[in-house]
Amino acid sequence: MLAAAALAVGLVGCDRAADDLLPQANEAAPQIIEIGELPVLPQSATDEISATYCDSEGDAPNCYYGQVRATDGTTVGGATFTFKGTGSPVCVVVDPESLTWNQYIGAGSSTVTWGYPDNNADDGDMDLFGGLTSYYTGSPGIEIGDFSGFYTDSLGREIEIDYVECYNESPYTGGEAHAGRGAPEFCTINTAGREGIDYTVVLETFSVPRDDGLLAFSAAVFEGRCTNQTDSIGLAGITECTMTGEARTESGELRECSRQLEFAYCLNTNQPSKQYLTGFCCANPGVCGDDPPDGICSEIDVGAFCDDNPSLCNCGT
Numbered sequence: 001m002l003a004a005a006a007l008a009v010g011l012v013g014c015d016r017a018a019d020d021l022l023p024q025a026n027e028a029a030p031q032i033i034e035i036g037e038l039p040v041l042p043q044s045a046t047d048e049i050s051a052t053y054c055d056s057e058g059d060a061p062n063c064y065y066g067q068v069r070a071t072d073g074t075t076v077g078g079a080t081f082t083f084k085g086t087g088s089p090v091c092v093v094v095d096p097e098s099l100t101w102n103q104y105i106g107a108g109s110s111t112v113t114w115g116y117p118d119n120n121a122d123d124g125d126m127d128l129f130g131g132l133t134s135y136y137t138g139s140p141g142i143e144i145g146d147f148s149g150f151y152t153d154s155l156g157r158e159i160e161i162d163y164v165e166c167y168n169e170s171p172y173t174g175g176e177a178h179a180g181r182g183a184p185e186f187c188t189i190n191t192a193g194r195e196g197i198d199y200t201v202v203l204e205t206f207s208v209p210r211d212d213g214l215l216a217f218s219a220a221v222f223e224g225r226c227t228n229q230t231d232s233i234g235l236a237g238i239t240e241c242t243m244t245g246e247a248r249t250e251s252g253e254l255r256e257c258s259r260q261l262e263f264a265y266c267l268n269t270n271q272p273s274k275q276y277l278t279g280f281c282c283a284n285p286g287v288c289g290d291d292p293p294d295g296i297c298s299e300i301d302v303g304a305f306c307d308d309n310p311s312l313c314n315c316g317t
Contacts, residue, residue: 023070026213028250031071031205034141035064035081035219040090043224067216067248070208076144077205078126082133082198083221085191091226091238092166094203095184096126097216097247098258099240099265101277103289115296116281117289122247122258123182124208124215128168130189130201135163144204165189165199169226171239181207186238188225218246233266241266257287257315264312276312279305284315 041062064081071077083090103117131147138145147163166187170179179185189199201219208215220243222229231241240262247258264280281288282297283306306313 023208023210024213026069026250029067029069029214031069031075031077032141032144033066033068033079035066035079037082037084038062038064038219038221040083040086040221040223043222043229063218063220063243065216065218065246065248067214067252068205068208069214071205078144079203079217079219080136080138080140080144080200081203081219082200085189085194085197085199086223087191087193087195088223089188089190089192089225091186091188091222091224091229092128092130092201092219093184093186093222093226093238093242094126094128094217094219095240095243095246096124096182097209098122098255099182099262100180101265114277116278116292119287119289120181121210124217125178125181125183125206126185126215126217127178127204127206128185128187128201129164129166129204130187130199131163131165132194133198133200136200136202138202140200144202146202171237178206184238184240184242186226188227212250214248214250216246216248218243231266233263233270235266235270239266239269257284260284260312260315261287275300276309279309280312283313287315 039062066079068077068079083092100118100120100123101114103114129147135147135149136145137148147165149161149163150158151161152158166189167176168178168185169175169187170177171184171186172179191197191199201221203217203219205215226238227236229238229242230236231239232244233241235241244262245254245259247255249255261280261284264276268275268277278296279300279302281292282300283302285292
């Protein structure tokens with residue numbers, strides 16, 4: 001009898017394939033792409049980047065917007081691009097779609113900052129690293145490589161050398177780390193003595209959004225250290241508002257609601273007491289998480305919020 005009960009429990013436990021937790025196969029984009037050479041933008045560009053340099057509503061030749069699909073499980077996917085050293089530090093940035101936040105679960109006023117849950121199905125992640133092109137082992141557009149070299153010492157031993165000159169940093173840790181789903185990742189490369197020399201940057205696919213099986217992203221290179229940049233709403237360093245509008249449809253069109261969500265998130269980070277994010281999510285429930293806490297939107301006057309923030313209330317969902 002006990003054996004039969006155990007078997008029944010086991011059968012119930014295996015009643016789910018969990019396919020909904022994996023990105024669907026989508027042939028609308030390649031697994032690996034070569035972007036080409038990106039220019040090094042002036043540091044002052046980040047003060048007005050959403051209006052002039054990387055906003056997808058305008059002409060943005062200086063920044064790259066694209067997308068890759070999930071790999072077959074055996075291939076390393078992603079993108080590569082090059083830039084030329086300036087003789088000074090430069091900041092390399094990638095921003096994968098869209099953005100995430102952890103729902104606040106503390107005992108305090110949970111509706112003020114991050115009370116509305118995030119929709120994880122529309123978020124992906126890319127890891128960034130780079131070095132001199134002469135050390136890159138991959139084949140652009142064909143195979144993702146690394147920056148490893150080897151030499152044989154006097155005892156006949158083969159020694160591996162890592163020539164990576166930058167690993168991704170996170171806006172949340174202030175140092176070298178994986179930033180997580182949807183968050184921008186960046187690194188500073190000191191190109192002193194290497195003006196005009198080619199560098200290669202690798203954007204390695206880590207996770208792909210489950211909603212469409214495509215990972216959209218934006219990438220750019222700026223003069224100066226990443227810590228010296230300023231984003232489009234005046235926040236220091238590299239943030240979610242350094243580059244906006246990276247989320248795209250399968251045909252490559254801008255996901256306007258995702259861009260509005262980015263601005264609501266950034267405004268909320270700067271002024272959490274105004275509840276920009278909760279207001280946006282209550283006004284556009286189809287964009288944010290599916291299960292808002294009971295009563296959270298009853299605390300927001302959506303009409304008044306939209307009167308004060310009309311640019312955050314025209315998603316039509």
